[in-house]
Amino acid sequence: MEMALLYIAGALMLGLGSVGAAVGIGILGGKFLEGAARQPELIPLLRTQFFIVMGLVDAVPMIGVGLGLYVLFAVAG
Amino acid sequence: MNLKPGKHIQATRQRVGRIFLIQTLMVVIMAVIFLFYDLIAAYSVLLGGVIYLLPNSYFAWRILFSQQNGSPNRALADMYIGQIWKMAISIVCFSAVFILVRPLSPFSLFVTFILLQISGWYLQMKVNNRFLKL
Numbered sequence: 001m002e003m004a005l006l007y008i009a010g011a012l013m014l015g016l017g018s019v020g021a022a023v024g025i026g027i028l029g030g031k032f033l034e035g036a037a038r039q040p041e042l043i044p045l046l047r048t049q050f051f052i053v054m055g056l057v058d059a060v061p062m063i064g065v066g067l068g069l070y071v072l073f074a075v076a077g
Numbered sequence: 078m079n080l081k082p083g084k085h086i087q088a089t090r091q092r093v094g095r096i097f098l099i100q101t102l103m104v105v106i107m108a109v110i111f112l113f114y115d116l117i118a119a120y121s122v123l124l125g126g127v128i129y130l131l132p133n134s135y136f137a138w139r140i141l142f143s144q145q146n147g148s149p150n151r152a153l154a155d156m157y158i159g160q161i162w163k164m165a166i167s168i169v170c171f172s173a174v175f176i177l178v179r180p181l182s183p184f185s186l187f188v189t190f191i192l193l194q195i196s197g198w199y200l201q202m203k204v205n206n207r208f209l210k211l
Contacts, residue, residue: 021164025157025160029153029156029157032149032152032153032156033149033150033153036149036152036153037149040149043149043152044086047086047140047141047152047156048086048089048140048141050140050156051089051093051136051137051140051141051156052201054136054156054160055133055197055198055201056198056201058160058163058164059194059197059198060194062164062167062194063187063190063191063194065164065167065168065171066128066167066171066187066190067187069168069171069172069175070171070175070183070187073172073175073176074175074181074183077175077176
């Protein structure tokens with residue numbers, strides 16, 4: 001029973017982290033396309049801004065993924 | 078706006094390179110400090126740093142050093158592919174460390190990883206004045 005709870009906890013951390021990252025990255029990509037369609041000459045600038053904001057968006061989900069993998073492989077494994 | 082893409086990309090590459098250098102120095106200093114207390118904590122700090130720096134440097138290389146020409150769709154596809162690879166490398170690194178490295182100090186590893194993430198936010202905001210003006 002305890003093992004099952006650990007696996008559920010790990011799966012929730014991985015799954016919810018992925019959902020958050022997917023929503024954030026999807027919005028970011030949409031905004032990038034909007035900006036690039038309005039002013040194509042700004043694509044290099046938008047690329048660098050995309051790089052910076054991507055770092056902000058996927059930081060917390062990656063921490064969640066790391067903790068989830070720790071629970072799955074080190075605690076439960 | 079009189080914007081020269083080549084110059085802008087060059088400046089961004091230098092800034093990002095400087096950020097990675099500062100973060101690498103942070104990891105080394107933390108590992109040396111932890112080495113005085115505990116060897117396991119020291120190498121866990123180093124592993125946390127590698128898990129952060131390896132995927133992020135790959136992503137930065139992919140975004141900032143790869144081919145810059147092309148349509149917006151192509152640029153976005155490149156960035157998404159880079160992001161997917163970054164996540165895959167992170168997951169492989171985390172899994173490999175948790176499966177292969179025993180004993181491990183998870184506290185040191187995660188503290189280093191989280192500190193590097195926060196320092197990444199702070200440094201990128203601080204060195205990129207244009208971002209703050211948006």
